[in-house]
Amino acid sequence: MPDPTAPMPRPLIIDCDPGVDDCMALFMAAASHEFDIKAVCTVAGNVRAEICTANALGALALAGRGDVPVYQGCVRPLTVEPVFADHIHGESGLGRAVLATAERRAETQHAVDWLIETLREADERVTLAILGPMTNLATALTRAPDIVSGIHELVIMGGADIEGGNITPHAEFNCYADPQAAQIVLDCPLPKTVIGLDTTLQLRCTPARMDRLKAIASPVALAGWDMMEHVNAIYGEVYGAEGAALHDPCVILFLLRPDLFTAAPARLTALTEGDMRGHSSVTLNSPDANGVWTTGIDADAAFDLVLERIARL
Ligand code: RIB
Numbered sequence: 001m002p003d004p005t006a007p008m009p010r011p012l013i014i015d016c017d018p019g020v021d022d023c024m025a026l027f028m029a030a031a032s033h034e035f036d037i038k039a040v041c042t043v044a045g046n047v048r049a050e051i052c053t054a055n056a057l058g059a060l061a062l063a064g065r066g067d068v069p070v071y072q073g074c075v076r077p078l079t080v081e082p083v084f085a086d087h088i089h090g091e092s093g094l095g096r097a098v099l100a101t102a103e104r105r106a107e108t109q110h111a112v113d114w115l116i117e118t119l120r121e122a123d124e125r126v127t128l129a130i131l132g133p134m135t136n137l138a139t140a141l142t143r144a145p146d147i148v149s150g151i152h153e154l155v156i157m158g159g160a161d162i163e164g165g166n167i168t169p170h171a172e173f174n175c176y177a178d179p180q181a182a183q184i185v186l187d188c189p190l191p192k193t194v195i196g197l198d199t200t201l202q203l204r205c206t207p208a209r210m211d212r213l214k215a216i217a218s219p220v221a222l223a224g225w226d227m228m229e230h231v232n233a234i235y236g237e238v239y240g241a242e243g244a245a246l247h248d249p250c251v252i253l254f255l256l257r258p259d260l261f262t263a264a265p266a267r268l269t270a271l272t273e274g275d276m277r278g279h280s281s282v283t284l285n286s287p288d289a290n291g292v293w294t295t296g297i298d299a300d301a302a303f304d305l306v307l308e309r310i311a312r313l
């Protein structure tokens, strides 16, 4: 029996590039009644857009959420040459996991066209969870600046400050893959919370946590284990026993439990040229703040919530 006192579900659009940690985020969102997931949009990032789309469909189907439509978006960045991260996520984008082909097919409308149409018609402002390169939203904002009236807030996985970068020494992947898009989105007049590597690298898939995930022993949990174990193996010599980071699930965690994070207002910009391409500069507590930058997370409580949600599926 649903709790009559529970708040209305939050209208949510997830924009992602599945990607193993994107899939973990999709699993969590799929299990969370706090969200009214309007759709999942895909974008070229970790792997080619077509593979991201198939992976999003497969992850939603495995999570029992074949009701959620998937719209494929931009297949390349705004101006720079595409960069992928299949060296981390595997050619399939799923690490060593294999997902059954979903019965549902992607919608035929381009994600950017759908975003513009949906946000213009929204009778309740929508939250956007951005888990990959920001090409789709940047394109929509450029073509239709008025869509800001349909957006409640942005929660974005991207950027790095103290932590340096993960695709270059200076840049985090989502900002590096499409720096022009990152600049457009960070400059847009919307409430935005940006969760960068400074935070996400605090949420690691340690051996003990991986054992807890595997012990759930459901198809979703075992698929998630296969995905993250693949990245753990690749990053073994880099991360050691700490394990790979759960980057994108931090966005869903923030939407569910913002109290698990520390954060501060900040001026956030993305550099677009030269060796510093994709570098996100963060000035905390700036009088010209254009967003909120998270600085930390209660990793133990956060991972407990990751498991609690995945165990529901
Ligand atoms: O830098 C981490 C981000 O890049 C995550 O969103 C991961 O999925 C990759 O897209």
Ligand code: CA
Binding pocket: 016, 017, 018, 019, 021, 022, 045, 046, 131, 132, 248
């Ligand atoms: Ca991602």
